[in-house]
Amino acid sequence: MNNDDLIKETEFQINNSETVGNIHVEDPRIIVKNINVRYGEKLAINNVSIDIGKNEVLAMIGPSGCGKSTFLRCLNRMNDTIESCVVDGELYLDNENILDEKTDVVPLRAKVGMVFQKPNPFPKSIYENVAYGPKIHGLAKNKIELDEIVFNSLEKAGLFNEVKDRLDAPGTSLSGGQQQRLCIARTIAVSPEVILMDEPCSALDPIATAKVEELIYELKENFTIVIVTHAMQQAARVSQRTAYFHLGNLVEVGPTQKIFTTPQHKLTESYITGRFG
């Protein structure tokens, strides 16, 4: 198939979009129903529905600009901060439609934490970085409890041994990989149910990446994780299910193994085999 044909076919597929594969899971934590996202006039997510199960790692892959970040940011209403962005549809977390105007985003974002593409520790001490969330949500009654939360979170993020002697040093003084694990510690400090990660390793070197991946693998015991990645090996390594996005459509979803070995949809296959990047 030459490129022109591919593009024609793409357009055809997209206009008749129906997700291939089973979008439902047995024990869903998040249910997404017919979500559309627009930036002004521009449609960025087109009628996407998917379930996200308890304690699973769902990977989202697709060419850049296909709307992975946009979709991810719907899950904790981070898109609210972008003025031109309009989201419609239904999105249930624990049987509550979080897209409802009346939903308070503050507890929602504590429940659905987020780790960003570029490590963004606060320009404060390592301790303060982790303690900030528990402090504003009143999770600790006193300094001892706060210490415990901070140490635990750093421990879970696999960072405690590296930073225990310099908790007062600024978070920005850590290496890139350590900063990203600090951001993960910061997120888990408020005991979320779901953690969203938007290409958490794209700014890291391979060794730091390996550490973060290992961490994600451990975290899935306690959290539901949705991770956006452009590295297919990473999706294969850390996730149970994979969703493939293309131009705002959810093209195919299925067990990771299956997506990578026997993709059903042509577009998925083209992406897996490296025909668009």
Add this chain to the structure above:
Amino acid sequence: MNNLKSRLAKEKRFRLYGVASITLALFLLSLLFVSIFSQGYTAFQETKIQLNINFSEEILDPNKTKDWEIIKKSNFSLLVKNSVNELFPNVSGRSNKRKLKKIISSSAEYQLRDYVKNNINTIGKSKKIWVLADDDVDMLIKGHINRILPEDERRIDNEELKWIEFLESKNLIDKFFNKTFFTSGDSSESEQSGILGAFIGSLFALSITLILSFPIGIATAIYMEEFAPKNNKLIDFVEVNINNLAAVPSIIFGLLGLAIFLNFFELPRSAPLVGGMVLSLMTLPTIIISSRVSLKSVPPSIKEGALGVGASKIQAVFHHVVPVAMPGILTGTIIGMARALGESAPLLVIGMVAFIVDIPQSVTDPATALPIQIYLWSDTPERGFVERTSAAIMVLLVFLIFMNSLAVYLRKKFEKDIG
């Protein structure tokens, strides 16, 4: 090859231009400092004459009441006169004696009055006291009047010169650190005039300016940068107007203050309160614009991180964005304040240009400000005020340098705090 050579030459030339212009700037700056300093450094000294004062009971307290209320009405000037006459017993005749007394500053009697007030028991005794010399004598001692000039070309005639030289020979005349300059307000006599009144006036006005413009400016900047709807016509309109206000000549703000604060609200004329309000109109746009710039330069990822752990928008802004922007906000504020310190036109308009002897005690007392005092003194031909003008400029510069160093210090401190 040729190419490289010409490029290197070009770079070298460019560097040379830079160094040359900096050298020129430094040269002119040092010229300014040298001329101000050489004109003004003598103002930091004052000439005093030692008199042996007889605090005669006859003059001060003939009825032995020891009651200050009665004593304070005595003729202290007579004490000075008697003491000077005693020093020069050969001077006779009313007009000569009056001329003789003129070598002493008229402030001497007030000095003695204050002295007696604090030491009532000194009545009936004699005491050696240094009193201020007249400004012409001061100028002579400081060398600003040439003794060799023919008599009719100098302000001190031969007879006075003889007296002064007599005092010099007895070591009864000397130069001291000029406390008067730093502890008194304006005066029509240059030797009695000081910078304190104007300094306090400036300090009061600047405090008002800071109290008004800092919170309002920051609040406006934060609202416009973080909370106001984007692409809103009204907000855009406000923004354009703030930018315009920053370029409005300061005298217009003075006229506005005159029309609104004085004529409409009938606030007191010449007061640092109104001066500060007018100056804050002027500094507000500077503070708002520089605060917005520094808020804008905070990476949005920091705010996103805070929102991501469930901080409300207000928390994210005040816990994370504002602290990072603070060094820039403070720098902008202090630059605005420094401009306000040097500003004189709007203060002229609201009447802070009067001749005010008393040190202002509150923000509603009439006062002048440092740049206005400089203007007033520079307008006076007497040599004594010429050196005081330069000295006042030095005080203003020191104040400015202090404020700018404070800005640098605060920026460093905040930058260190946030790591």
